[in-house]
Amino acid sequence: MRDNSAWMKSFLADAGAILSPHGKTTMCPALFDLQLADGAWAITVSTLHQIQIARSFGVKRIFLANQxxxxxxxxxxxxxxxxxxxFEFLFLADSQENIRTIADAARKAGSKRPLHVLVELGxxxxxxxxxxxxxxxxxxxxIERTDGVLALRGIEGFEGLLKGADNRATLKLVENFVGQMVSLARLCDAENLFAAEPIILSAGGSAFYDVVVEGLGAAALSRPSMVLVRSGCYITHDSVLYAKAVDALRERNPGLASSRGGLTPALEVWAYVxxxxxxEKLIAGLGKRDVSYDDQPxxxxxxxxxxxxxxxxxxxxDHTVTRLNDQHCHMTIPAGSPLRVGDMIGFGISHPCLTFDKWRVMHVVDESYQVVSSVRTYF
Structure with missing residues (x-):
């Protein structure tokens, strides 16, 4: 985890960007602390519950990547x-009706300072x-017509669901979308609609760190701006979904993918045979209640x-997972496999967000698998 955190810190320093890691990935304040100590500008969340958890653990700047x-x-x-x-709070908007509702609530509450909002482009x-x-x-x-009750702080978009026929086609879709975000920022800049600076240009960035930073960094607005990425999964990486994203990164930017040793899977779930x-068939004590199942572990x-x-x-x-039940893992194994009942198997996972939420306590181990600390999640 520390190597992954150092990788992200180095990348952002070289790129001139900042990070607000998505707290929903881990919902683990101990890991929030690690990320903030390594220079994270804020913690990103998605829901009221997540806002409350971050606040209860003293997070001073929260980015709500949602309405x-x-x-x-x-x-x-x-x-x-x-x-x-x-306390600083930023949120997204894509609805005039919602903006008016929030502005009315702020006036009724006698708010003394403007709420900072980013227009979300989809x-x-x-x-x-x-x-x-x-x-x-x-x-x-x-937002400008709220007369200072709300302040337009920047432009936001999420490129993570764009999917083309192959890596090249997906890259083109992402580049075009980031270009649209830049166009929107320039239009708002031309009308002097931004009410505070630096202007924030933010995208997810989990699979396209380099594309997002380069594209948004070229906005060339009339006022100071900063590029903010919100990846949360980098801290543990994974063995499937984001491993494939790094393979695509390696195709287009091999230097970045391999810098400082690259990102390393740091999340495993262990189960007994x-x-x-x-x-040639084995059942392990692991299933959908224990790991994410976007892809097989x-x-x-x-x-x-x-x-x-x-x-x-x-x-x-050739030891492959073929199916998961609630708490059983079906595997196909070679006839000569040494595995027998009572052995333990360490599984790499796909999509950290949906594995962290299965566990209330997770253990941090050293290279010898000795437990050195434990962390708690708050889903």
């Missing part, structure tokens, strides 16, 4: 801003965000407790 919706959420944020002058078939530059500029004008009912290593092994040994690639 601020609902009376309870709006009231909570207003209360925190009123109670703590050092794309057809995507998730949230304005569907076009005209709609987004009009929303920025709507429960049964070997057939020569990958069997990496094995260990035999009390068997005289000094450390876990690598498993050959």
């Amino acid at each position: 601020l919706i609902g009376r309870q959420a709006i009231d909570y944020v207003m209360g925190e801003l009123a109670a703590d002058s050092s 794309y057809a078939g995507g998730r949230t965000g304005c569907r076009g530059l005209d709609e987004a500029v009009e929303l920025a004008r709507c 429960q049964s070997r009912p057939e020569e 990958v069997a990496l290593t094995w260990f035999r407790p009390g068997g005289g092994m000094e450390s876990p040994q690598r498993l050959s690639p």
